Amino acid sequence: MTSSFETFMSEHKPEIEDRLLNEVDELKVPSPLQEAMRYSLEAGGKRLRPLLLLATLDSFNKDVRKGYDVAAAIEMIHTYSLIHDDLPAMDDDHYRRGKLTNHKVYGEAVAILAGDALLTHSFKMVTQSNHLNDQERVWLVDHLSTAAGPEGMVGGQLADMEGENKQLTVDQLEYIHTHKTGELLAFSIEAGAYLAGATFEQRSLLERYAKNIGLAFQIKDDILDVEGNADLLGKPVGSDDENEKSTYPKLLTLEGAKEKMVSHIEEAKSYCQKAVPSPSFLLQLADYIMERKY
């Protein structure tokens, strides 16, 4: 693959975003629901999960278009999880990505339903994908529901909420993040590897890449909450402190957290280089996770 990482991002990110919005625009549903779904889908964001899936396909020199629909489905699930996490009963956040959160604009009832709708519809994006055969569709729905479900993301969110106002250990913090954000990130890579026809050995090396970038991603989030720029983040900094959340900087000091992040990224990169024939974009995504400003 000769194109640069920037070209790769600018070529494929709009494809995923168009797909998400077209999907919602084509629904025949009451307009407040459609608007609320669209609002959060077009709120921007890094589209990290879709890009990880596509970069994994690329790392095996495969046509990334095979993964477009699944990548969009993952982003749809990610978006639903943000809407529900922001609700007053959960994190009670008013801003995300510089915009009011979904329930601040549409009210709680519509926000809950928009989340439910995005979650449910994401599975349909997989079953409807023309780029996949039935065996692939079943595998993807099965693993996506595991990653996003009670043993994955939902369980992690619950553990996160239960951990508030408690002093957690680094191990407990890792449990939370491995589930809350790690599982869906890992699924993105796993799905790419599966669709690329990776060997068992390659998949297990990529699993370690995924686990390490997942943890690095979360440590970076915690660091940004301490020393990030509120304008770039699109939300206030210091909210972890305010919510008395356990974070890596608190448990390890800011310097300690940075060291841990760098070591996870280094480890991720070393597994990745062993795993795939063309690791370039996956390596650059690892760096991007560590260097991002939001």
Add this chain to the structure above:
Amino acid sequence: MTSSFETFMSEHKPEIEDRLLNEVDELKVPSPLQEAMRYSLEAGGKRLRPLLLLATLDSFNKDVRKGYDVAAAIEMIHTYSLIHDDLPAMDDDHYRRGKLTNHKVYGEAVAILAGDALLTHSFKMVTQSNHLNDQERVWLVDHLSTAAGPEGMVGGQLADMEGENKQLTVDQLEYIHTHKTGELLAFSIEAGAYLAGATFEQRSLLERYAKNIGLAFQIKDDILDVEGNADLLGKPVGSDDENEKSTYPKLLTLEGAKEKMVSHIEEAKSYCQKAVPSPSFLLQLADYIMERKY
């Protein structure tokens, strides 16, 4: 099929209930999430959707066990929808089936997550079913996500909430109920017909059966809210009136609503008799929908 309808119900209902509870008990998840999921699944209920699916398989003289996992998945989705509908931001209900609603016991955050978990996991029940091949799994996930998603149940719930405190026409009321409750009831029958290998003609007749029992089901709900027994219902009567909801008795008078219900049941039965070789249980389910006390 020689067994009676009562035997049929008492044989298969516990199978579905065991499956639902075992499924949750086997999850490795934080205990409040597991308890909250279990609480609502074991709160009882008519299990009407699973029974419709199994009765449809039976009406084609097929082994109903093929439908167990899908039937349980549908009930899981139905259960999630009740948890979310009861939330303070939605209908703000305190009791359901004689028990406190999920959020009254576990709090709103856990209730939202328990609903999300049940919804997500229901698709996994389909992909994991040993009774199905991949083509069937894909068809079922695809149609289930349509019935439960933005163009189905979720859209209906939104329209229902938007219709509160407004004077609706019978047509508007039908739109709401066709989506809010009708789609998932219809899917139960459609899935049974699909798994039984029904012809196009049979499926379209059963679709009309489904549409009519769906509407009769809702009219009966409205009637029970007027003249039902609160102890049997497990919730207060008169809540529609209190919430200023448009109902069939209000739009058509109580007698008019009853007539409309009977006519839908008669119509349903006539389509059903034309559709399938052994309609007995489907006919009895139609009567049961009309005569039920809760």
